[in-house]
Amino acid sequence: MKTPHPKHDFIEVRGAREHNLKDVDVDIPRNQLVVFTGVSGSGKSSLAFGTIYAEAQRRYFESVAPYARRLIDQVGVPQVERITGLPPAVALQQQRGAATARSSVGSVTTISSLVRMLYSRTGSYPPGQPLLAATEFSPNMPQGACPHCHGLGRLYDVDEATLVPDDALTLRERAVAAWPGAWQAQNLRDILTSLGHDIDVPWRKLPKKTRDWILFTDEQPQVPVYAGLPLREVQRLLRTEQPPSYMGTFISARRYVLQTFAASQSAMMKRKAAQFLVGTPCPVCQGKRLKPQALAVTFAGLDIADFTHLPLDDLAALLAPFAAGADADAGADGAPSRLSAEKQLVAQRIAQELLGRIGALTGLGLGYLSLDRATPTLSPGELQRLRLATQLSSQLFGVVYVLDEPSAGLHPADSEALLAALDRLKAAGNSIFVVEHDLATIRRADWLVDVGPDAGERGGRVLYSGAPAGLAEVEASHTRRYLFGSDSRPQRTRRTPRDWLQLLGVQRNNLRGIDAAFPIGCLTSVTGVSGSGKSSLVSQALLELVSAHLGQRAPQAEEEGGAELPPDATAGDDDPGAAASAQDDAGATRGTLAGAVRQIRRLVLVDQKPIGRTPRSNLATYTGLFDGVRKLFAATPAARARHFDAGRFSFNIAKGRCPTCEGEGFVKVELAFLPMAYAPCPTCHGARYNSETLAVTWNGMTIADVLHLTVEAACEAFAGEPGVLRPLQVLREIGLGYLRLGQPATELSGGEAQRIKLATELQRTQHGHTLYVLDEPTTGLHPADIDRLLLQLDAFVQAGNTVVVVEHDMHFVARSDWVIDLGPGAGAQGGSIVASGTPEEVAREAASRTAPYLAAGLA
Ligand code: ADP
Ligand code: ADP
Ligand code: ZN
Ligand code: ZN
Secondary structure (H helix, E strand, C coil), X not given: CCCCCCHHHEEXXXXXXXXXXXXXXXXXXXXXXXXXXXXCCCCXXXXXXXXXXXXXXXXXXXXXXXXXXXXXXXXXXXXXXXXXXXXXXXXXXXXXXXXXXXXXXXXXXXXXXXXXXXHHHHCECCCCCCCCCHHHHCCCCCCXXXXXXXXXXXXXXXXXXXXXXXXXXXXXXXXXXXXXXXXHHHHHHHHHHHCCCCCCCEHHHCXXXXXXXXXXXXXXXXXXXXXXXXXXXXHHHHHCCCCCCEXXXXXXXXXXXXXXXXXXXXXXXXXXXXXXXXXXXXXXXXXXXXXXXXXXXXXXXXCHHHHHCCEHHHHHHHHHHHHCCCCHHHCCCCCCCCCCHHXXXXXXXXXXXXXXXXXXXXXXXXXXXXXXXXXXXXCHHHHHHHHHHHHHHHCCCCCEEEEECCCCCCCHHHHHXXXXXXXXXXXXXXXXXXXXXXXXXXXXXXXXXXXXXXXXXXCCEEEEEECHHHHHHCCCCHHHHHHCCCCCCCCCCCCCCCCEEXXXXXXXXXXXXXXXXXXXXXXXXXXXXXXXXXXHHHHHHHHHHHHHHHCCCCCCCCCCCCCCCCCCCCCCCCCCCHHHHHHHHHXXXXXXXXXXHHHCCEEEECCCXXXXXXXXXXHHHHCCHHHHHHXXXXXXXXXXXXXXXXXXXXXXXXXXXXXXXXXCCEEEECCCCCCCEEEECCCCCCCCECHHHHCCCECCECHHHHHHCXXXXXXXXXXXXXXXXXXXXXXXXXXXXXCECCCXXXXXXHHHHHHHHHHHHHCCHHHCCEEEEEECCCCCCCHHHHHHHHHHHHHHHHCCCEEEEECCCHHHHHCCCEEEEXXXXXXXXXXXXXXXXXXHHHHCCCCCCCHHHHHHHHC
């Protein structure tokens, strides 16, 4: 791609070979909105993030921390010959499934610190109370925390039922589950024996006084320990004052749990301790986490906790008069007060600054959020927009912003605001690089870089780099077909609803007692602007009510093992009330099921969360096809002669795997400033197995060779093995033929993970009677991939299953059987069903903000 242009205006990439990139040379203009397009897996992210952004990062780290050099080398620098004209880069990537530390909208955007300053400097104080410093309005600072609950907002204590889950057990059988295990457990049992307690009677037979003392005492007696001896024997030794094995210190279960939770350095220990804690709201601060003096200070009649609990839209309305110079001391009743001119000026300045920052957020359609909203409850798209808004206020210039599908999670009406924000960043002198599938965004690009033509090995080339119109000439491009509408897209046959699954009186977040009906055996799309209540209805209420009905645990839309934890008292900068709002969302859904409930016998959530968190899980293991492969290896004469069973060929079992990396093929590398990274294992170089295991071959391949095959190649290699072939064929049909069997789960994109889950489900569709729930399944998918996804979901419906999808892609919505549109607005302005019916019916609904876009999608 050589075009004559002034050198300094372009970033020139030469010889890029990261992942599947095929020695790519490309010139990309600066100070433009550049969109990277191509089917899922074609190499867009490998170019934009894996090469350009990674190289900018590497240069940055080299300049600020030369000692990091060795570590950077170990993880690998981007595979690229050279890049010239590269400015500093900022990535605004969506971290799917990444666990976020407990923080809030206010702390992520740093608006919290301004609010604290506002209260400190301009709040109205009770008569006689001295001014407080800004830090005294932070519950995470000892100066500000409520002294009763130490800023947690809740009081955590233990009770017998949680400490001793099974009271039929004896102390020897670990009746006190909260106590530590291993040596400590033995130690405590020996101490109790020395104290005269019988550790072999069931817990419930012990006297209440004894039980209470063991669980709750604050005493920590030191006693002689005669390790491992029975009570009678210990008593004899004590009487005769024999020298003990050692002196041991007793600690009650309560003291142990509280101390571990408060002081342990280990997140795992803390987590374990937290399981035994029961929380109740703090009676002193009512869950607001701050000391009484801080809560006594008001601004516009609100304490700081109530202030940060307001939706940003309301906050902006409240601040506007102050920014215009109103009297901060006037109070909610408008009573006049004598405020010094200086204080009023300070209030004005801070209110103006706050309004600017809040405006960046509301401008991106996030006005329904509050400052105290905990970030783990936000969607990846919301979080990305939060970070984008922070960048908008930071006024950097000369930077490359690299964004990953910013339209994800956005209603077409919201996308307009996002594009306007990107335009402002560009106008400020920055380059905007976006990996995007949304056709409306692609049409707004100044420049397109189309990668392809297909995925994986069949992609990795730059098919086109230039102004959008020029792509029309590029035959090989899939993007061209969709952008210029030369091909008609496949249609599906609509189904007419017969039976309904009804949700009555649903209350959850902003849904206030609504009724909703989902047609059984149909594909339903739930639409609405961001914050209108789609996830509340589908990913929360529907999932919870149906799973409760089926008597199964709600498929978790959160992090693995996402039990509610008390907020971490050691977390970084945080907001008053973040704990209180975390409690709100723990509140369960209210509502009932009605209608053809009996026709749903199974519930499956198909999300884009990674299929595993370590390189240990991969395509082959997740889909179960590896079991068949291992059996084939165990049946070879070479394996039989060595007495190798199928377990020998598992990299999760010690006997066959490489001892250095324990079968991961990678070793973890800890990097200063950077997230955990993986480097190839120095012993097996990624093979995962030890040399004895690798000595066995099946049809000339070692087990490591098999893991290195693509799905497509494996279809040929295992053509004669139906058990292995079937899952492989499903993967190929679903468009994942380019993936390698052993590709670690950590390298798969969200869209790939979702499709693997769908493929695994597709093998089971004969069941029928299953309700599939998907939250924005088109995220990360090129229009060509979306067509394929529609076919797959249609196969679920044809097999008698019900599919409910939260979706923004109007082409997809238009091809559904039924549409439920929520709104009309976000937050308190949303939460109602504006329209429901066939796509045509909803497209005619005047009150629906979705209607005009849906009408376009139907055309
Ligand atoms: P896109 O952004 O176009 O969806 P990617 O750049 O993410 O595509 O992926 C291009 C190819 O590189 C795919 O085959 C993908 O599976 C592979 N890939 C992605 N990440 C990694 C990685 N960390 N290691 C190895 N291969 C990867
Ligand atoms: P959508 O899925 O349409 O974007 P949501 O259902 O996520 O909308 O949000 C609807 C409303 O409920 C918004 O005002 C949002 O801030 C609020 N909300 C959603 N999830 C939570 C939560 N976990 N805690 C508190 N409020 C929430
Ligand atoms: Zn308190
Ligand atoms: Zn190894």
